Amino acid sequence: MSGAPPAHPLPTLRGQHCTLRALMAADAPALQRHADDPAVAHNLFEGFPQPYSLAEAEWWCGGGHREPQFGFVWGIEAGEAGAKEVIGCISVDPQQGLWGSSAVIGYWIGQAHWRRGITSEALRLVTAWAWAALPQIMRLWMPIYARNAGSQAVARAAGYRLEGTMPLAIRKGGFAIDAVQYGLTRPGAQTGEHRLPEGG
Numbered sequence: 001m002s003g004a005p006p007a008h009p010l011p012t013l014r015g016q017h018c019t020l021r022a023l024m025a026a027d028a029p030a031l032q033r034h035a036d037d038p039a040v041a042h043n044l045f046e047g048f049p050q051p052y053s054l055a056e057a058e059w060w061c062g063g064g065h066r067e068p069q070f071g072f073v074w075g076i077e078a079g080e081a082g083a084k085e086v087i088g089c090i091s092v093d094p095q096q097g098l099w100g101s102s103a104v105i106g107y108w109i110g111q112a113h114w115r116r117g118i119t120s121e122a123l124r125l126v127t128a129w130a131w132a133a134l135p136q137i138m139r140l141w142m143p144i145y146a147r148n149a150g151s152q153a154v155a156r157a158a159g160y161r162l163e164g165t166m167p168l169a170i171r172k173g174g175f176a177i178d179a180v181q182y183g184l185t186r187p188g189a190q191t192g193e194h195r196l197p198e199g200g
Contacts, residue, residue: 010072010073010074013074013129015121015122015125017116017117017118018077018118018122018125019077019078020076020077020090020126023061023074025062026061027061027075027086028054029057030087031057031087031088032054034086034087034088034111035057036050036053037111040111043147043150061086065089070091070093071091071092071093072091072092072093073089073090074089075088075089076109078109078118087112087113087118088108088109090123090126091105092129092140094136101138102139102141103130103134103137103140104140104142105123105126105127105142107123107151107154117157119151120154120157123154124158127140127158127184135197139183139184140184141163141182142181143179145170147177152182155182159184160182160183163181163182165178165180165181166180
């Protein structure tokens with residue numbers, strides 16, 4: 001976990017299929033509708049509410065997402081012209097201490113928008129932002145359930161590589177579940193050992 005408040009203002013990031021922007025209190029009904037779905041929660045980690053109530057969405061959109069342990073969080077806005085709404089979230093969580101040159105990425109969107117290229121575009125957008133805005137971060141990575149072929153396809157489409165498997169690594173609902181790890185290192189960074197910028 002980052003354990004420190006974000007030091008950068010959250011920019012709006014625009015792509016062809018989606019816009020990433022700061023969450024607002026008014027986003028709560030749309031976010032709740034997309035999050036309150038067992039198919040969405042099935043491959044998210046323990047702590048993601050299910051059922052997902054409007055009160056939980058109001059807390060999250062009203063400011064809960066800005067708590068330091070969540071890092072940088074964007075709402076993913078998509079939909080038809082004139083009817084765009086927040087359909088999910090994506091985050092970049094810079095780590096501290098031993099893992100301080102890494103950041104963990106997480107993402108989800110509502111089932112109605114799966115397989116449309118939205119999440120892979122969102123991942124490309126936050127990846128480019130992280131390289132530009134977080135000079136101390138040399139590596140971005142994400143743990144994914146091994147059973148979650150969709151999220152793995154998203155990671156590959158955004159240029160991330162499968163780095164390894166983690167048998168029975170994730171705990172959820174009384175089960176230990178296999179995971180895989182996808183990652184990406186900063187373009188131009190020398191593997192093995194790379195001097196960090198001054199001031200970190």
